[in-house]
Amino acid sequence: MREMTPNHAGGGAAHFLSVYMQAPDITALTIMRHDLCAALWRQTGDTVTLQRYWEFERFTGLKHHRLPLRRAETARAFLDDLLAEEGLSLDDMAAVWGTPHLSTDAEFAKRQVPAGHTVHSMSHLFSAIGMDWRLLREGTILGLALDAGPDFQLDTAPPEAIYSGCVVDRGEITVFPIESPGPIWLLARGRFGREEGTLMALCSATTCSVEFDVRSLVDELPFRTQAEVFHGADTLIDRTLAAVTEALATPHGRERSRYDPRFDLVDNVQSAVMKLLEEASFRIVDRTIDRLTAEYDLDLSQTHLGxxxxxxxxxxxxxxxxxxxxxxxxxxxxxxxxxxxxxxxxLMALHDRAATAVGDFRLRHAFHGRQRLRTAEALAQFAPVVAEAGPFDVGQVVTDLITEPVAWVRGPAEIGPRALGHRSILGDPRRAETKDVINRMKGRQWWRPVAPIVLEEHAADWFETDRPSPFMLEVFRGRDRTRDHAPAVLHLDGTARVQTMNAADDETLHEVISAFHALTGVPILANTSLNDRGEPLVDSAAETLNFCVRKGLRVAYLGDVRVVLRPDAGRILDLDAPHPRRDELFTREAARWSALWSEWTAWNLSPASLFVYAWNPRLRDAVDPFSATGARTVEIASSAFLAGASDRERRFVAHLVRCFGPTADPIRSAASDDFVGGG
Structure with missing residues (x-):
C-alpha cells in the first residue's frame, strides 16, 4: 500500500479513516464481516470531529452489506471514491485503521486489546464508552459488548474471551470476559425466518404466553465461549419451542396461555417463544451486571451504562x-x-493516540451520514410525475402531515439502522390508521409499530420517562393522554420506542413538531424508516421519489424542496422495484466467485478448510496456503480441528460452507437473513 501522509492544510487539521471491510484476500470468501462501514475523522488541535460516516448498504442497496472486494487495489479505489465526496483521498489520511491490507497502523489494536480478548468486542466497547470523552476521563462506566460473536480479522491469536465487558474509572479501563445473549436472537432469526427487530416487536404484540421455568434452564447454561453460547442458544430454543408447541396443541392449553385470537397459530407460537427467550436474555445480562457490581464495588447511581x-x-x-x-x-x-x-x-485508535486524554469529542447526534441527495437531477428524472416543486414552509408541512404521511429527507443521513428524522416517513400520530397506511406502504405486518418523535421538553407528559432518548434505543409506556391523542405510535401493549428531540438535535424538525404541537396540542409525530421491505434506508432524492411513486406517497420533502406528485404517478411510470443503487463494483467481484474458489480448491484444499483457516488467526497469519507446504499445513490443521470438534462445531462449519461456499450465490448470501457470523 502506498505511503500515506497527513494533510496539514486548513489550520493543521489531520484526517483519519477507520474502515470495517472484509480483508481483501482469499479469506474474503468466508464473508466474516457484515454491516460494512467507514468513518472519516478530523482532528484540529484537541478537537476531534466525526466528519462523515458511510454505511455501505445505503449506496449498494445490499441490506446488512457483507459482500467483499477481493483485491486490495479495488478496495483502495472504492475508498478513494468515498473520500472524494469530502474533497480528500487516501493519500490525505494521517492513518487508516481497521482492515487487513488496507490499514497503515495495525499496532493500535495490539496495544489496546488485552490478551485473550478480541478486537471486535473491544471495538464495540469503545463505540459506547468513547461517545463522551469527558465521561471517559472523569466518570465511571460499566461497558457491555453484547453481540453474537467476533469476526477475528484483526486478532493475532485465538481468543479466550469471545465477549468482553469493562469498567472505566476516571480513564482507567479494566477489561474482563462476560456472557452475551446475542446468539439466542441470531439463532431465533434463523429458526423462525424473521429478523431480530421483527421478533422483538412480535414478542410484545400478542398476549400469548406459556409458563416455563426458563430461568432455571439458563442457570444451567454458560454463555461465555462460542461453543457454549451456540449450544446454549440451541438448547433454549429447542426446549422453549417444544414447551410452547405442546401447550398450544389443545384448547385447554390455548386458554391457559392467553392465546391471542388476533394472530394466527404461527405468530402466537413465535411470540410466546420469544417472550421466554427474552426472559432468558434478561437473566444472562442481569447475572453479569450483578457479578460485576459486587466484584468492582460499583455504585450504579454514579455509573453510566455503556x-x-x-x-x-x-x-x-x-x-x-x-x-x-x-x-x-x-x-x-x-x-x-x-x-x-x-x-x-x-475511537479505539484515537484513544491509543492519547487524543481522549485531553481531546474534545461527544457523539451529540446521529446525523453524520451522506447528504448527496442530487435533488435537481431527481426532479428532472421524475418530471413526468411531478405536479409541483416549491419551497419549504413549516406551516405547509404541518398541513401536509395532517392530511397524510409524507416522505421526509433532509440533511446528512442518520447512522444506524433506525430512521431518526432525516430519512423518514412522518405522519399524524392522532389517527390510528396512520400506522396502518404506513405498514401497507412498507409491506409490513399490521401489528408492526411506528415510533414517536416527541419534543424532549414534553416527553415526560406523554410517556413514563424522566430521561432523554435521542437514538430511539429505549421503550417507555404511553400515558393515558397518549393512548387517547396519539394512538398511532403505541405498540399493542401500550409502550413505544421513543425518540426525544430538542432544537440542538435538529432545529428544523424541532420547529415542525413545535408547529404541529401548537396547532393540535400533540408534541409528537409518527416516524418510521423510509425504505421498502428488505431495502436499506434511502440515500438519495431519486430513491425517495421512486418509493413515493410505487407506494402512492403524494408529498416528499427533499431538503428545502417540497415535491407533490401527480395522483396517477404510479400508472405513468409503473415502477416495480426500488431505484438502482451503486452495487456494480461489488457484484462484479461476486461474478468471479467460482474462479476465486477455484484458486483455493486447486491446491486440493476443501471448502471447509478455508473457514477453519480464516477463523484461526495463528494459522491464517503464519501460513501462505498457496504453496505446496502451506496447502498441506492448512489441510492437516483443518482436518485435525474437524476431527476433534464437537458435533455442533462441525455443524457450524458445514453451515458456513452451505451459505458461503463455492455453490452458494454470493449476492444472495450477502443479503441473507440465514447468516451466522459476527454480532
Missing amino acids: ICGGYALNCPNNSRLMDKYGFRGLLAPPCANDGGQALGLG
Missing part, C-alpha cells in the same frame, strides 16, 4: 436495565450493531 453490540438494539432491555439498576445515564450509539464497528475502531 451498552453495545447487536443486542443493544433491544429497547426493552435497555430501559429495563436503566430502571432496575438506577444507572446514572445510558451510553449507547445509534449504530450499536456491527454498523458501528468503524465508529468503535476509530
